[in-house]
Amino acid sequence: MERIELINKLQQILPDGGLLYNEEELHPYECDGLSAYRKLPMMVALPDSVAQVQAILKFCYSVDLPVVARGAGTGLSGGALPHEKGLLLSLAKFNEILDIDAQRCIARVQPGVRNIAISQAVDDLGLYYAPDPSSQIACTIGGNVAENSGGVHCLKYGLTVHNIQQLKIVTIEGELLTIGGSGLDSPGYDLLALMTGSEGMLGVIVEVTVKLLPKPERAQVILAAFDDVVKAGAAVGHIISAGIIPAGLEMMDKLAIQAAEDFVHAGYPLDAEAILLCELDGTNEEVSTHVSVVREILNGSGAIDVRTAKDEQERMTFWKGRKAAFPAVGRLSPDYYCMDGTIPRKRLPEVLKAISELSVKYDLAVANVFHAGDGNLHPLILYDANKPGELERTEEFGGMILELCVKVGGTITGEHGVGMEKINQMCVQFESLELTQFHAVKAAFDAKGLLNPGKAVPTLHRCAEFGAMHIHNAELPFPELERF
Amino acid sequence: MPVDISSELQAHVIKAAESNMTLQIQGGNSKAFYGNHYDKNQSERLELSGHMGVTAYEPTELVISAHAGTPLKEIQSLLDEHQQMLAFEPPAFGDEATLGGTIACNLSGPRRAYSGAARDFVLGTRILNGKGEILSFGGEVMKNVAGYDVSRLMAGAMGTLGVILDVSVKTVPKPEVEITLVQSLNTAEALKKIHEWAQLPLPVSATCINNQQLYIRLSGTEKGVQAAKIILGGEALENSESYWLSIKEQQADFFLSDKNDTSLWRLSLASNTPEIELYGDTLYEWGGALRWIKSSDSAENIRNQVMPLQGHAVRFQNAYDDAFQPLSKPLLKLHQNLKQSFDPSGILNPGRLYKNL
Numbered sequence: 001m002e003r004i005e006l007i008n009k010l011q012q013i014l015p016d017g018g019l020l021y022n023e024e025e026l027h028p029y030e031c032d033g034l035s036a037y038r039k040l041p042m043m044v045a046l047p048d049s050v051a052q053v054q055a056i057l058k059f060c061y062s063v064d065l066p067v068v069a070r071g072a073g074t075g076l077s078g079g080a081l082p083h084e085k086g087l088l089l090s091l092a093k094f095n096e097i098l099d100i101d102a103q104r105c106i107a108r109v110q111p112g113v114r115n116i117a118i119s120q121a122v123d124d125l126g127l128y129y130a131p132d133p134s135s136q137i138a139c140t141i142g143g144n145v146a147e148n149s150g151g152v153h154c155l156k157y158g159l160t161v162h163n164i165q166q167l168k169i170v171t172i173e174g175e176l177l178t179i180g181g182s183g184l185d186s187p188g189y190d191l192l193a194l195m196t197g198s199e200g201m202l203g204v205i206v207e208v209t210v211k212l213l214p215k216p217e218r219a220q221v222i223l224a225a226f227d228d229v230v231k232a233g234a235a236v237g238h239i240i241s242a243g244i245i246p247a248g249l250e251m252m253d254k255l256a257i258q259a260a261e262d263f264v265h266a267g268y269p270l271d272a273e274a275i276l277l278c279e280l281d282g283t284n285e286e287v288s289t290h291v292s293v294v295r296e297i298l299n300g301s302g303a304i305d306v307r308t309a310k311d312e313q314e315r316m317t318f319w320k321g322r323k324a325a326f327p328a329v330g331r332l333s334p335d336y337y338c339m340d341g342t343i344p345r346k347r348l349p350e351v352l353k354a355i356s357e358l359s360v361k362y363d364l365a366v367a368n369v370f371h372a373g374d375g376n377l378h379p380l381i382l383y384d385a386n387k388p389g390e391l392e393r394t395e396e397f398g399g400m401i402l403e404l405c406v407k408v409g410g411t412i413t414g415e416h417g418v419g420m421e422k423i424n425q426m427c428v429q430f431e432s433l434e435l436t437q438f439h440a441v442k443a444a445f446d447a448k449g450l451l452n453p454g455k456a457v458p459t460l461h462r463c464a465e466f467g468a469m470h471i472h473n474a475e476l477p478f479p480e481l482e483r484f
Numbered sequence: 485m486p487v488d489i490s491s492e493l494q495a496h497v498i499k500a501a502e503s504n505m506t507l508q509i510q511g512g513n514s515k516a517f518y519g520n521h522y523d524k525n526q527s528e529r530l531e532l533s534g535h536m537g538v539t540a541y542e543p544t545e546l547v548i549s550a551h552a553g554t555p556l557k558e559i560q561s562l563l564d565e566h567q568q569m570l571a572f573e574p575p576a577f578g579d580e581a582t583l584g585g586t587i588a589c590n591l592s593g594p595r596r597a598y599s600g601a602a603r604d605f606v607l608g609t610r611i612l613n614g615k616g617e618i619l620s621f622g623g624e625v626m627k628n629v630a631g632y633d634v635s636r637l638m639a640g641a642m643g644t645l646g647v648i649l650d651v652s653v654k655t656v657p658k659p660e661v662e663i664t665l666v667q668s669l670n671t672a673e674a675l676k677k678i679h680e681w682a683q684l685p686l687p688v689s690a691t692c693i694n695n696q697q698l699y700i701r702l703s704g705t706e707k708g709v710q711a712a713k714i715i716l717g718g719e720a721l722e723n724s725e726s727y728w729l730s731i732k733e734q735q736a737d738f739f740l741s742d743k744n745d746t747s748l749w750r751l752s753l754a755s756n757t758p759e760i761e762l763y764g765d766t767l768y769e770w771g772g773a774l775r776w777i778k779s780s781d782s783a784e785n786i787r788n789q790v791m792p793l794q795g796h797a798v799r800f801q802n803a804y805d806d807a808f809q810p811l812s813k814p815l816l817k818l819h820q821n822l823k824q825s826f827d828p829s830g831i832l833n834p835g836r837l838y839k840n841l
Contacts, residue, residue, distance in 0.1 A: 182757075238544075243657035414629065
């Protein structure tokens with residue numbers, strides 16, 4: 001079908017102004033949070049009812065038009081990168097909290113509701129929504145489900161998949177389905193788990209029921225400085241061995257500490273090789289007990305400085321440095337590239353060593369920010385996109401880090417998703433049999449492959465080419481790994 | 485030492501797929517009562533109990549990995565030595581229960597409403613699909629969003645999508661102290677209290693209402709539990725641990741009392757659903773979200789009560805073909821498509837979950 005004909009048909013489904021197709025209107029949608037990748041969609045639809053979403057998808061299905069769903073566009077892996085011959089489906093107008101049920105500790109919300117808006121709406125009930133990705137002031141819950149977003153509190157409170165109870169989705173054929181139930185489980189396969197983190201490949205989320213938790217009575221944060229990252233890593237293991245699951249357990253290396261300190265003056269010790277921020281929450285009594293145990297452990301693990309925030313203001317200051325780490329690093333260099341691998345925590349020393357070796361090899365500086373409790377590493381590679389070849393070098397360096405994560409028994413993405421960005425590394429993470437199974441799962445939902453095509457799961461052909469590319473460079477990083 | 489018989493299991497599945505012979509997957513056979521049973525005689529058994537042993541356990545990494553046939557008991561005693569546990573408190577229903585069967589059934593115990601279900605703790609699996617292919621999903625790390633979450637999909641699929649070979653699950657530290665408080669209250673008052681407490685930051689780890697008694701378990705540090713005890717009130721139960729064991733393993737009087745011609749039904753409902761008079765004696769768990777009844781009523785009648793409430797009912801034992809609540813037509817189609825994608829010849833536990841899966 002011709003573009004003009006598609007526009008006419010879609011306009012009939014959508015309200016006035018609900019379809020954008022002039023080039024200048026399309027530019028705001030050309031990328032998500034991974035701005036190195038840009039494409040203009042053919043059109044952007046802004047429906048404001050579930051019935052319109054159903055009609056749009058039914059229409060797209062009938063004319064084989066690819067559809068890319070988009071929330072706030074804060075994703076970091078290019079998952080919402082438009083398809084140049086497809087429709088970008090924005091869920092931005094679905095921004096209402098439909099129902100709050102304090103007794104059941106749940107809220108039913110539309111997908112375009114911002115993550116933090118949920119916690120704000122239930123604040124006076126003493127409740128909150130636990131997953132807190134760093135983009136929480138802007139990112140939407142629909143996108144959180146699509147990416148299975150985490151945050152600094154995942155170790156204790158889990159990821160998105162652990163904090164939702166029901167979804168309403170529209171299939172590519174336009175069918176509205178309810179997944180999950182009013183209780184804590186539902187009959188049949190766990191489609192709630194399958195949908196969560198499926199990156200818009202299986203269906204379009206149009207409603208989310210999230211679980212709410214009572215706000216902890218007290219939260220306390222301890223800052224510990226170390227003269228050696230290995231000691232800091234070991235301290236994390238010691239805290240967990242003591243039977244304590246902190247609400248947050250973050251590590252930063254020297255470059256990240258310096259950048260953060262220069263930027264927000266959080267009072268971090270500049271002579272430290274690494275700092276740990278350990279947040280403990282719970283009842284007043286529990287926190288008191290845990291604070292003294294953790295302080296003892298940190299001192300016993302060789303910390304050169306251990307400080308407990310003396311009041312709420314200092315607690316916020318300690319966190320401010322960590323939360324500002326990315327923009328702070330951004331001030332050190334024109335551009336930075338944020339990686340997202342997860343590793344078994346005990347492998348941290350060797351991974352950090354390998355990253356610093358790669359940093360020398362590629363001549364690009366790296367600052368490391370680490371969700372230490374759950375092994376999720378965010379190396380930030382500093383580069384300058386205006387210098388010829390530097391972006392390419394950065395991407396290759398990033399790819400090496402991800403492959404390193406796989407090699408030590410970890411994964412290429414802990415919370416940012418595969419999207420477009422890590423599609424090649426999926427060939428390292430999985431073998432062809434698993435990838436084939438993923439394609440079969442996709443086909444079970446979307447036989448025509450119209451939802452977010454080309455993302456999240458690479459074709460076997462692509463993997464073969466990816467392998468070949470590396471061999472051409474005569475730099476195959478891990479020759480012992482199988483390639484196909 | 486772990487014993488890995490996955491290549492033999494693989495050969496068996498391949499042979500079955502080639503000859504269109506259906507397979508009944510069996511671990512310790514402790515949950516043979518669960519699910520549908522009409523297909524029993526036509527299947528060959530695929531024995532997983534020989535595929536056993538813990539392959540990795542790192543207490544500080546909070547993860548344990550084991551072959552599917554590993555006895556649940558063995559896992560639990562190993563965790564116990566390190567003051568850790570499975571947070572979903574799985575019911576075993578017999579000493580022979582295996583880790584694989586536990587995950588395949590996705591059954592969780594009293595702590596479920598406060599810590600999560602079996603599926604919440606699955607980090608990775610190695611499975612055999614119906615084509616006899618060995619596939620690995622997820623891993624041994626907490627955060628992993630590479631690829632679809634096939635590992636969690638295996639939880640509760642009752643073996644119909646794949647034979648679970650190995651599982652990695654997240655472990656958690658055991659609480660320092662656990663106590664149980666008992667209060668005499670009628671059901672409506674007890675539910676009301678539970679819902680009030682649910683909105684407060686209290687270390688509640690289990691709740692049960694039966695026979696005009698509300699049981700509430702607190703877990704945490706000594707001081708934290710003592711402080712919560714004062715807020716909640718009630719008498720401390722002496723044999724707290726054995727009480728919850730009797731609920732979890734269905735050895736409490738409620739489950740043992742024999743009524744003629746009745747089936748045990750497991751109802752999953754919104755936790756604040758009022759008492760449904762029709763059902764008579766009911767045992768409530770999970771803050772009201774899980775309810776056990778004994779009824780001779782038809783599956784249809786029972787489900788007609790819970791479906792308008794968006795809940796579901798499971799005939800918990802010895803169902804012929806109606807163990808699980810029927811799916812809507814489009815959902816069933818999706819289930820069939822998924823089944824087809826994992827097990828195109830339909831040889832893995834056919835019918836155990838639904839007749840046409």
